[in-house]
Amino acid sequence: MINKEPRVRFAPSPTGYLHVGGLRTALYNYLFAKHNNGKFILRIEDTDRNRYVEGAVENLIASLKWCGLEYEEGPDVGGAFGPYMQSQRLDLYKKYSEELIKNGLAYYCFCTPERLEALREEQQKQKLPQAKYDKHCLHLSKEEIENNLSKGVSKVIRLNVQSDQKIIIDDIIRGRVEFNSSNVDDQVLIKSDGYPTYHLANVVDDHLMQITHVVRGEEWLSSTPKHILLYEYFGWEKPYFAHLPLLLNPDRSKLSKRQGDVAVEDYRAKGYLKEALVNFVALLGWNAGDDKEFYNMNELIERFSLERVNKSGAVFDLEKLSWLNAEHLRKKTDEEILNLLKVEINHSSSVIHQYSDDYLLKVIAVMKERVSFVKEYLTKSPYFFEAPQEYDKASLEKNWKTETPPQLEKLNEAFSRIASPSKEEFEKALTETAEELNIGKGKLIHPLRLAVSGMSAGPGVFDILVIIGKDETIKRINTSLSKIKL
Numbered sequence: 001m002i003n004k005e006p007r008v009r010f011a012p013s014p015t016g017y018l019h020v021g022g023l024r025t026a027l028y029n030y031l032f033a034k035h036n037n038g039k040f041i042l043r044i045e046d047t048d049r050n051r052y053v054e055g056a057v058e059n060l061i062a063s064l065k066w067c068g069l070e071y072e073e074g075p076d077v078g079g080a081f082g083p084y085m086q087s088q089r090l091d092l093y094k095k096y097s098e099e100l101i102k103n104g105l106a107y108y109c110f111c112t113p114e115r116l117e118a119l120r121e122e123q124q125k126q127k128l129p130q131a132k133y134d135k136h137c138l139h140l141s142k143e144e145i146e147n148n149l150s151k152g153v154s155k156v157i158r159l160n161v162q163s164d165q166k167i168i169i170d171d172i173i174r175g176r177v178e179f180n181s182s183n184v185d186d187q188v189l190i191k192s193d194g195y196p197t198y199h200l201a202n203v204v205d206d207h208l209m210q211i212t213h214v215v216r217g218e219e220w221l222s223s224t225p226k227h228i229l230l231y232e233y234f235g236w237e238k239p240y241f242a243h244l245p246l247l248l249n250p251d252r253s254k255l256s257k258r259q260g261d262v263a264v265e266d267y268r269a270k271g272y273l274k275e276a277l278v279n280f281v282a283l284l285g286w287n288a289g290d291d292k293e294f295y296n297m298n299e300l301i302e303r304f305s306l307e308r309v310n311k312s313g314a315v316f317d318l319e320k321l322s323w324l325n326a327e328h329l330r331k332k333t334d335e336e337i338l339n340l341l342k343v344e345i346n347h348s349s350s351v352i353h354q355y356s357d358d359y360l361l362k363v364i365a366v367m368k369e370r371v372s373f374v375k376e377y378l379t380k381s382p383y384f385f386e387a388p389q390e391y392d393k394a395s396l397e398k399n400w401k402t403e404t405p406p407q408l409e410k411l412n413e414a415f416s417r418i419a420s421p422s423k424e425e426f427e428k429a430l431t432e433t434a435e436e437l438n439i440g441k442g443k444l445i446h447p448l449r450l451a452v453s454g455m456s457a458g459p460g461v462f463d464i465l466v467i468i469g470k471d472e473t474i475k476r477i478n479t480s481l482s483k484i485k486l
């Protein structure tokens with residue numbers, strides 16, 4: 001029974017980006033640590049040299065930090081149990097694998113790839129349920145081993161799995177899962193390139209880093225018996241295990257790149273808010289036992305528990321993510337949105353002018369309830385940033401009649417007489433012009449909206465006029481009169 005400060009880790013292999021499934025694992029570890037006043041640690045499992053990707057670690061760290069998942073210990077922040085990159089801990093894996101050899105619990109294996117292949121084929125022919133190493137090298141004499149080692153024959157180190165041992169995992173999420181050691185292969189611990197396999201490095205590090213709870217994806221459940229054997233053979237206390245459910249596409253197939261974005265950076269680039277992504281990912285397999293779906297990070301920390309994580313796969317539903325994005329965006333203050341909008345404007349090639357904070361805050365005030373993404377301030381109301389280049393065809397057909405141009409000219413005259421343009425003044429000028437022309441106000445309002453925005457819908461037309469100002473309004477009406485020919 002572990003009864004100390006919880007220490008959990010996120011232990012990704014750097015593949016080049018942070019997968020949303022990885023984000024979910026990292027987040028649950030983080031929430032668990034924060035909820036229980038424990039420590040959240042980042043460890044990079046980079047022992048597969050064939051899969052080395054330049055810049056992958058930096059990328060991963062940037063994505064974690066963007067999401068607000070700060071860790072107390074990790075490769076860039078240090079800590080008492082470092083280094084936190086497995087490639088910098090090779091001597092430790094060597095030392096511990098040799099300790100197992102000394103105790104008869106591991107052995108050198110010099111078998112050639114050809115022999116292993118032949119063995120596999122033979123076992124397949126015999127229809128054995130699973131290919132297993134036949135312990136050939138366990139029976140080499142001391143002299144043969146010494147001789148091979150001194151000659152530098154290519155070798156690996158294998159675990160000497162004892163047969164017919166019951167292996168029990170009391171998983172926090174899945175309950176009791178039982179395996180038999182007779183089904184566990186004499187797995188390789190140290191590869192021929194001297195690097196450890198995932199299993200050895202993972203167990204050695206979880207032990208040395210004093211990890212109390214291993215929280216990871218379900219795909220690692222089948223590795224856990226091997227890990228449990230390693231803990232037993234080393235004589236180490238086991239951590240608790242919690243295996244998180246798979247992430248599924250809406251058709252319940254395993255979430256994959258083919259069906260959409262899987263990298264956190266893709267969602268970031270598409271304009272999703274980190275608050276929304278974190279909230280969304282938190283709900284992939286967890287709920288607090290009620291219907292609540294909108295959470296900020298502090299609420300998640302307060303409510304999260306591993307016991308409330310489901311066993312069954314969690315469906316990745318992008319509609320919910322969009323909904324959460326809109327909700328989180330609306331909960332932000334206008335000042336917060338202003339900062340995000342300025343970043344968006346800086347990245348946008350379509351907005352070429354400079355706009356004051358005051359101006360942008362006015363746009364935010366009228367558009368806030370109409371947008372789900374920050375970038376929609378630009379795509380849904382481009383007319384706040386640039387005069388319309390074209391006019392909505394359907395609305396033109398419906399609202400722009402032969403009598404419209406002289407009526408708009410009259411309206412423009414009335415607008416030019418306004419001394420201090422306010423919503424009320426614009427509206428008064430329009431009402432009076434309509435009365436003078438003896439027409440309904442709609443006959444002016446719809447063409448006016450088209451002239452100033454190019455669009456058929458949006459916030460109140462007088463709100464638009466006040467924001468773009470009197471001169472710009474008059475200019476846009478004139479442009480529409482010269483551009484729109486029926």
Ligand code: GLU
Nearest residue numbers: 011012013045202216220
């Ligand atoms: N390196 C493994 C991964 O890439 C870690 C699995 C674990 O947490 O044990 O996900």
